[in-house]
Each structure stands twice: as structure tokens, then as C-alpha cells.
Amino acid sequence: MPKSNNNNNHFPPKEKGFMVFERDTPHYKDKGERVRHYDEFLTDFDDRKMAEQGYRCMNCGVPFCQSGCPLGNIIPDFNDFVKDSKWEEALERLHSTNNFPEFTGRVCPAPCEASCVLGIIEPPVTIKLIERSIADHGFDDDRIKPEPPQKKTGKKVAVIGSGPAGLAAAQQLCRAGHDVTVYERAEEAGGLLMYGIPDFKLNKEIVRRRLRQMEAEGVTFKCNVEVGKTVDANDLEKEYDALLITTGSTQGRDLPIPGRDLDGIHFAMEFLPQQNRRVSNHPIEGKELLATDKKVVILGGGDTGSDCHGTSIRQGAKHVWSMELMPKPPEGHNVNTPWPLWPVILRTSSSHEEGGDRDWSVLTKEFVGENGKVTGIKCVKLNWEADAAGRMQMKEIPGSEFLLEADLVLLALGFLHPEHALPNQLGLELDPRGNIKADYGKYTTSKKNIFAAGDARRGQSLVVWAIHEGREAARTIDIALMGHSDLPGAYTYGYDAVELAAK
Ligand SMILES: Cc1cc2nc3c(=O)[nH]c(=O)nc-3n(C[C@H](O)[C@H](O)[C@H](O)COP(=O)(O)OP(=O)(O)OC[C@H]3O[C@@H](n4cnc5c(N)ncnc54)[C@H](O)[C@@H]3O)c2cc1C
Ligand code: SF4
Missing domain, CATH: 3.50.50.60 (FAD/NAD(P)-binding domain)
Incomplete structure (x- = not known):
């Protein structure tokens, strides 16, 4: 919504955008209507309004938003592209740090917006909405295509658990040329994105279209397979060059008070x-x-x-x-x-x-x-x-x-840690909280060439952190298998190739 009369098509100079345009977001559909179904319920928001929101970004010298985002999304750049309706460039910049902006653009609590510099004096830039519309534009305009690897390495990696951590790692590892198989015990991949987060927050077709892209890139999904039960994890350890465990934090916190055993x-x-x-x-x-x-x-x-x-x-x-x-x-x-x-x-x-x-x-x-x-x-x-x-x-x-x-x-009292059958079968150490022991930034467990990431390693967290850890773990695995990695990992302060080789 313009703060001043700005009905002509001439936008103000970039640095004055926030003085002209107020923060604006699409409305929710009427609650009486939306509770009758499980669809997402944001109303439409046209490209011109989106450009105005991109305009509000001041492109300030130190973009705190970028460090507020666990993925290090290059937020001022894509805000600027959206301001100029350069959707293709915006998508390219966004995908360079985030495999799945259509998920975070819907369910991320947006810590980036809490650290937006404009937020000190005004409502912050609507970064999450901009992210979502860049991703949706990408799919609607058929710009998001499979990116299969140019070369294969001959190395085989098994990813166990297909939530956002496992999916991000699998996509990165596949693009690095490894043969990646994702094992998932549920009948469809996606982890909590598919079974947990309600459809009205994240439509499952949005998850499936990303899974289709990954399959076309060469990732193999084996669903209805519970590793540790349906297949022996030790057999996978022998069959693959590396295992990545991304099984989530699924052990719910109970309330053992009198009457807990009642039905209901x-x-x-x-x-x-x-x-x-x-x-x-x-x-x-x-x-x-x-x-x-x-x-x-x-x-x-x-x-x-x-x-x-x-x-x-x-x-x-x-x-x-x-x-x-x-x-x-x-x-x-x-x-x-x-x-x-x-x-x-x-x-x-x-x-x-x-x-x-x-x-x-x-x-x-x-x-x-x-x-x-x-x-x-x-x-x-x-x-x-x-x-x-x-x-x-x-x-x-x-x-x-x-x-x-x-x-x-x-x-709904939170989650304690991952289930222990799988790490026990592999003889992996756990940390004092019962998570799989693997340092942040390194992701290596107590056994060589077995890695852990996401909620199974860090405890119950967020989709954006799971994607971050999956990307970083993929880079560590790539280094472990190849001695070096071209996968992005600007935030990694884990092992370099020399350290890993010595391990
Ligand atoms: C109800 C709910 C709502 C949430 N809403 C939000 C939100 O709005 N925004 C947000 O940012 N975060 C939200 N979260 C948190 C977020 O979903 C998680 O932090 C994130 O999904 C963790 O990703 P992950 O890949 O580590 O694990 P998960 O998404 O938990 O995936 C783990 C997968 O591993 C599979 N698996 C487990 N054991 C095995 C095995 N032995 N063999 C094969 N497969 C196995 C599981 O079936 C599951 O599919 C929510 C969590 C819950 C429970
Ligand atoms: S992933 Fe989350 S924190 Fe990062 S830019 Fe998007 S909404 Fe903000």
C-alpha cells in the first residue's frame, strides 16, 4: 500500500523505497470459508505489489537478514531482482543457497525478517513472501528443470530418512555425481513436510513436484523401507560408500501423570x-x-x-x-x-x-x-x-x-530425540540428549563414513535448519569420498579435505 500518492509507474530511487511503500502481504481467505477445507489459503498478490515489497529493501551495507537466515540466503540480491521483475535472476540467486525455497517460503518462521535492518524503525521487508513468490514463479514459468550431473563419480551414498535434511543432502550429492538412494519408511518421501505439517500450511503437491525433479536428476527413492527393521543397516554400510542418517527427532515427549493410560x-x-x-x-x-x-x-x-x-x-x-x-x-x-x-x-x-x-x-x-x-x-x-x-x-x-x-x-509437548533402533544397530554413539553424536559443521558420527544431519543430530528444530544441515553434510560427504568438493558450503566450518583424509 503506497504511503504517498504513487499512482504513476515510476518507482522512487531504490534507497527511498521504504519511505514510499508500506509493508504489505496477501490476506488470508475468510476463516469461515478456509476451515471447510485443507487447502492453502493466501489470497493472490500481483507482481507489481511484489515489486513494491522488493523496493522496500534498503540494500543496507551489512545485511543482518542474511546472517539471520540459517541458509545464508542472499536476500538483498533477490529483493533487488524482484523489484525489477527479474524473476529468473532472482530464482538463480535463491537456489544458490536454498534447494527448496517453495517449502521455506511457506513454513519458515522467517528469522531473517526479525533481523532485517529496516525492522529497527519500520515493519521489516516481507522476505519470506518474496522467497515464496520467486519459487512459485519458477515452477509456474517452467524454469525449474532437473539438473542432472555432468559426470558420475561411481560412488554410492545411502540417505536414510527423506525429510528436508535428507532431501537437501540427496539433491546436492546427486548433482555432485554420486549415485544416491534415499530410504524412507513411509509410503511417500518428504518426512514431516509430507506427514506432519498440515496440508493447509503446505500443499503436498508442492512437495511431490520437487520429488519429481529429484527423481529426474537421478535420485532413487525406496519408500516403505524401514532401515534397521525391513533391511539391516549393516548391510547398507557394506553396500554403500557412505551413509547419511536423517531420520528426524520422532520420539514424542510424554506426560506420565495419573490417568495417562485412559483412552482418548x-x-x-x-x-x-x-x-x-x-x-x-x-x-x-x-x-x-x-x-x-x-x-x-x-x-x-x-x-x-x-x-x-x-x-x-x-x-x-x-x-x-x-x-x-x-x-x-x-x-x-x-x-x-x-x-x-x-x-x-x-x-x-x-x-x-x-x-x-x-x-x-x-x-x-x-x-x-x-x-x-x-x-x-x-x-x-x-x-x-x-x-x-x-x-x-x-x-x-x-x-x-x-x-x-x-x-x-x-x-504436543515436543520431541526428545530420534528413535534408537537404527543407531544402535550400527553401533553409533549418542550425545547426552539422545541424539546421534556428530558435531555441528562436521556431521561425522563415531563411525567412519557414516554421517548424521537434521533433527536426528541437532534435536527438534526447523525446516530451514534441516535444509542447511543437509546441504552442509552433503559437502562433507563429498569431501570424504573425493578429497575435495565443489558443492557450496560457505557456512561450513567443519573439516577440510586434509583433516577428513586423516580421520
Ligand atoms: C507437526 C509439526 C509441524 C511443524 N511445523 C513446522 C513449521 O511450520 N516450520 C518449520 O520450519 N518447522 C516445522 N516443524 C519442524 C520441521 O518439520 C522439522 O524440523 C524438519 O522436518 C526436520 O527435518 P529432518 O529431515 O531432520 O527430519 P524429518 O522431517 O522428521 O524426516 C525424517 C524422516 O525419516 C524417516 N525415518 C525415520 N526412521 C527411519 C528408518 N529407520 N528408516 C527409514 N526412514 C526413517 C521418517 O519417516 C521421516 O520421513 C514441524 C514439526 C512438526 C512435528
Ligand atoms: S529460509 Fe527462512 S530465514 Fe531464510 S530467507 Fe527464507 S524465510 Fe528467511
Whole structure:
């Protein structure tokens, strides 16, 4: 939206763009309409408006946004190309650091925008939206083609787990000329992009079109194969020159309080993938979970909890409550997390806007039920206070106990670590948190030529970090196999070829 009358086609000088144009983003479709389906719901935003948003980037001397982005995306460059509607150049620049901008452009929390210099005095540049539109333009204009390698190396790499970390690594390794096979236990590749993140946040056809590109480049996908169970990991170790483990952090945090064994209490990840499967017309194994006509309580206020919230509303829940143990964060601004840090502030997702209620500083004491089925949860309100060392301590508020009725309880309390069957079979060391032990930037595990990246190594994180680690691990593997690598890895401060050869 122009701040001043700017109806002619002449844009101001670049450095004044932010003085003329306000931050603008496409709207969400009406919530009454969007909760009736599982499609994405952003309204259209034309190229001229997008150019205006690109114009708002000041091209400042030190682009903090770029270091705020875990991928090191070259944000001022692509903002500038979009300002001039140079979509091809923008795509080329974006792909040079990010294999999958169509995913991050949809689901990334955009730490880049929190560190945008313009954000000090004005709403930041809408970087995530620009990224998404560059990627979507690329596919719509048929510019994103398979890029098979010019030369083959004869080396074979197995990637175990096909989430964003495994996919990014597989694409990089394939383009470096290695024969790459991705093993995935689910029936379709994509990890949490396919089974976990709801379709209304990320349409699965968007994942599939990228998988098709990778297959055309030469990546082999073997789905319905659980390494460690369906096939022995030690056989893969013998068959391949290198293994990369990207199996994610899938062990959900439980709540072992009285009544936990009642029927109707489930992990979020028992519930969410079922809805992905319904949308994709995949069969649902085991007990079907639906929020329809139920009083739903979601424990845990993060991304996963928010996804359960929006999914329950779409399924026609009678009521949805999202409860959080931690105190309500400040609204708008938090003095403890100033620019360019990620601001710890109250966030209201599109799912929260769609209905239901939220509450904070609530401790769940007990699940209660009848005839073996959950009917409610006993809760108490908390006071959070800093102790002498500045650590936040919780204290129950006397007399604040209450009972919340529930016939479906979803546990969205985070994830502990990866499952251990596979690393145990390979005899890999774990770190104190139960993740696969491999240093950040190096990705080498306790065994030669076995590498680990993504949530299985770093613990529960974000798509953008998974892509970053997958790209970096691919470079380390390439160096280990070939003695050098032409794969990009500007951020790698891991091994160089000499160190790796000595290992
Ligand atoms: C519900 C939910 C919503 C989220 N929303 C967001 C969001 O909006 N934005 C964001 O940035 N992040 C989000 N995240 C986090 C993000 O999805 C993860 O950080 C990211 O997917 C991790 O990528 P990964 O490749 O390491 O692992 P994953 O995506 O977890 O993929 C691991 C894959 O390995 C497979 N696998 C495991 N064991 C084996 C085996 N033995 N053999 C073969 N295959 C195996 C699994 O089936 C899975 O497909 C969300 C997470 C959840 C749970
Ligand atoms: S990947 Fe995320 S942090 Fe990086 S530029 Fe895109 S939205 Fe920003």
C-alpha cells in the first residue's frame, strides 16, 4: 500500500523505497470459508505489489537478514531482482543457497525478517513472501528443470530418512555425481513436510513436484523401507560408500501423570499424519482419530500444538483448547530479545485465529475418565518467578485448581530425540540428549563414513535448519569420498579435505 500518492509507474530511487511503500502481504481467505477445507489459503498478490515489497529493501551495507537466515540466503540480491521483475535472476540467486525455497517460503518462521535492518524503525521487508513468490514463479514459468550431473563419480551414498535434511543432502550429492538412494519408511518421501505439517500450511503437491525433479536428476527413492527393521543397516554400510542418517527427532515427549493410560489421550503425531493421509487418499492404519464433535484439549503451545488446533477445527471439533505450561509472552515487543534477536513475543497463528481458546501458565495434574475413556483434565494455574540466579521457577497458585472437560487430548509437548533402533544397530554413539553424536559443521558420527544431519543430530528444530544441515553434510560427504568438493558450503566450518583424509 503506497504511503504517498504513487499512482504513476515510476518507482522512487531504490534507497527511498521504504519511505514510499508500506509493508504489505496477501490476506488470508475468510476463516469461515478456509476451515471447510485443507487447502492453502493466501489470497493472490500481483507482481507489481511484489515489486513494491522488493523496493522496500534498503540494500543496507551489512545485511543482518542474511546472517539471520540459517541458509545464508542472499536476500538483498533477490529483493533487488524482484523489484525489477527479474524473476529468473532472482530464482538463480535463491537456489544458490536454498534447494527448496517453495517449502521455506511457506513454513519458515522467517528469522531473517526479525533481523532485517529496516525492522529497527519500520515493519521489516516481507522476505519470506518474496522467497515464496520467486519459487512459485519458477515452477509456474517452467524454469525449474532437473539438473542432472555432468559426470558420475561411481560412488554410492545411502540417505536414510527423506525429510528436508535428507532431501537437501540427496539433491546436492546427486548433482555432485554420486549415485544416491534415499530410504524412507513411509509410503511417500518428504518426512514431516509430507506427514506432519498440515496440508493447509503446505500443499503436498508442492512437495511431490520437487520429488519429481529429484527423481529426474537421478535420485532413487525406496519408500516403505524401514532401515534397521525391513533391511539391516549393516548391510547398507557394506553396500554403500557412505551413509547419511536423517531420520528426524520422532520420539514424542510424554506426560506420565495419573490417568495417562485412559483412552482418548494421544501424541500429536498420532493425530496429524492421519489427516495428511486422508487428504492424500492414503489408507489409515490402526485406530482412526478424529476431533469431530469432540471437546479437544491440546497440551503444548508450539507449532505442533497450533497445527493440531487448526486441524481439530477443520474436523469439526465441538471446542478446542490449547494449553501452555509457560507464561504468556509479551505482546508486540520484548525488551529481553531486542533486534536482531528472534523476538520472544506472543504469536497468534492462523489456526488460533480460526477459533477455540488458549491459556498459559497451566499445569496439568491428572487425566480423569469414565469407563476407561478420558473425560477431562485436572489443572492448576501457575505463577512464574525468577529465582536469585535469574532462573524462572513455577509455583502453583493455591485455590486455582480447575477441571477442563475433554474427550480428546493431544500431547504436543515436543520431541526428545530420534528413535534408537537404527543407531544402535550400527553401533553409533549418542550425545547426552539422545541424539546421534556428530558435531555441528562436521556431521561425522563415531563411525567412519557414516554421517548424521537434521533433527536426528541437532534435536527438534526447523525446516530451514534441516535444509542447511543437509546441504552442509552433503559437502562433507563429498569431501570424504573425493578429497575435495565443489558443492557450496560457505557456512561450513567443519573439516577440510586434509583433516577428513586423516580421520
Ligand atoms: C507437526 C509439526 C509441524 C511443524 N511445523 C513446522 C513449521 O511450520 N516450520 C518449520 O520450519 N518447522 C516445522 N516443524 C519442524 C520441521 O518439520 C522439522 O524440523 C524438519 O522436518 C526436520 O527435518 P529432518 O529431515 O531432520 O527430519 P524429518 O522431517 O522428521 O524426516 C525424517 C524422516 O525419516 C524417516 N525415518 C525415520 N526412521 C527411519 C528408518 N529407520 N528408516 C527409514 N526412514 C526413517 C521418517 O519417516 C521421516 O520421513 C514441524 C514439526 C512438526 C512435528
Ligand atoms: S529460509 Fe527462512 S530465514 Fe531464510 S530467507 Fe527464507 S524465510 Fe528467511
